[in-house]
Amino acid sequence: MGSNLQINKEIEKYINDNSLKLHPVQREIIKYNENLGEIKKMQISISQCHFLHLIIKIYNPTNILELGTFTGLSTLTMGLAMNKNAFLTAIDKNKDTSNIAKNFFIKAKLEKKINLIVRNANESIKDLIKNKKIYDLIFIDADKENYINYFENSLKLLNKSGLIITDNVLWYGDVVDKNKNDKLTKIIREFNSFVYNDHRVESLILPLGDGLSVCRKI
């Protein structure tokens, strides 16, 4: 079996310093989040930004859906990478962080390409299904307790061969720690095993940031 390199902070910095350059507004969001204390860890990592950028450039989705926007880093990353005819719908229930995110979208001149719906994702996603909306790429990064729910509903909203990308599936590495059996760790393990056994998709887990699950609808 091939062995993988252990990524420490130094290597991570080296990778980030030698990968794609961030847009000034992406950098501004990261700087803003740094002053938020503990909750700053909610944002996606820089390596995940680069991955989302590249996959959108290669795959060229026209309709993107995001569940869980926070202050807008993942949303803006995808918005900046998508083509000029593409559209992104983002959903987050938090009014305050959504207002902050919207200001960043305006700064990046993307406010016409991104619609941020401030609402509970569970309710919102049901409406999208009812209205027969279809997406090429769905990024799941909202409450972990609903991950399986979001995944199931995303499959109903996804084009054939569409992608579902889900964040935090390695949960700080706790998924492999037998001593960690708290509610959220168990939920993430359950999600990973659900996706792995789901024959409607082919999936892989990438060790980027806190772990990204990438699924293609078959």
Ligand SMILES: C[S@@+](CC[C@H](N)C(=O)[O-])C[C@H]1O[C@@H](n2cnc3c(N)ncnc32)[C@H](O)[C@@H]1O
């Ligand atoms: C991990 S953060 C998202 C981070 C974001 N993708 C980024 O790159 O900065 C999770 C977000 O999900 C939102 N959220 C949690 N539960 C939700 C729900 N039931 N419906 C909608 N949004 C929810 C929170 O308000 C929070 O902003």
